[in-house]
Amino acid sequence: MTLVLNKVSRSFDGVAAVKDVHLKVEKGEIVGLLGTSGCGKSTLLRTISGLDTGYDGVIEINEKTSKQVNEETGFIFQEPRLLPWLNVLENVMFGLEGKRAEKLDKANHILQSVGLAGKENLYPKELSGGMAQRVAIARSLVTSPEILLLDEPFSALDAFTKMQLQDFLLDVWKKYHTTMILVTHDIDEALYLCDRVVILRGQPGEIVEELKVEEARPRNRGSEQLAQLKSDILTALDLNKQSVY
C-alpha cells in the first residue's frame, strides 16, 4: 500500500475541518477526492504532502510515518506557480539538487518525455495557461515523486484545454504509473481520470462514499456507464433532486 490515512482529523482554532478520515491508496492508483466547497479536500491534500502537520491520526507513505514535508510527494496547485524570471528548462531544474549537468539532463529528459521538447527557452509569460500547467507538472515529475497530489489542477483552464490536460495527465500516468490523488469539483473530470472516486461531505468533512470506476481507459466521456456513476455521485452529494416544477 503506498498511502494509508488512519483516523485523520484536522481542526483550525478548535473548529473541525475534517474528521476521522480512513483512506488506503494502492501504488499506481488515481484517486479522486470530490465534495462540495469547504468539506476539507485541500486540507487533506496538504496533510498528505506534509505542508500541514497539525493533524491528528496517522498518515503512512510506504509504511513510514513522517510529519515533515514528504519528499515522496509532488504538489500541483490550481495555478502553475512558475518562477517568471526563469525559462521553462530552468523552472523544471529548479527543485533538483546535484551537479548542473545532471540536473540539465534530468530536466531535458522529462521535458522530452511529456512532449515539451522545443519549449525549453520560453519564459512563463510566453506560455498559454495550459502549457504553463504542463510545465508545472513536468517540474513536479522531475523529482520522481511516489505520489502526485493535484489540487484542482485544471479548474482555471477553459473547457477544451482542460480536456487536453486531462489526456496529458493520463499520458504521464501511462509512462510513470505515478500514484495520483486529485482534488476536483468536476465530476466528469473525476470519472474520466480516476480509478476510484472518494466523496466527502459535511463540515467537518467525512468520507461518505467511494465508487470504483471500472471502465477501461481510454474512456468515452459520454458513456452510459460514466453517466450512471455521475448520477450516483450527485445522489451521494444530495444534488440529484427531482424537479418539483
Ligand SMILES: Nc1ncnc2c1ncn2[C@@H]1O[C@H](COP(=O)(O)OP(=O)(O)OP(=O)(O)O)[C@@H](O)[C@H]1O
Ligand atoms: N489555514 C486555515 N485556517 C483556518 N481555517 C482553515 C484553514 N484551512 C482551511 N480552513 C477551513 O477548513 C475547512 C475546509 O477547507 P478546505 O479548503 O480544505 O476545503 P475544500 O473542500 O478544499 O474547499 P474548496 O473546494 O472550496 O477549495 C473550511 O471551513 C476552511 O475555512
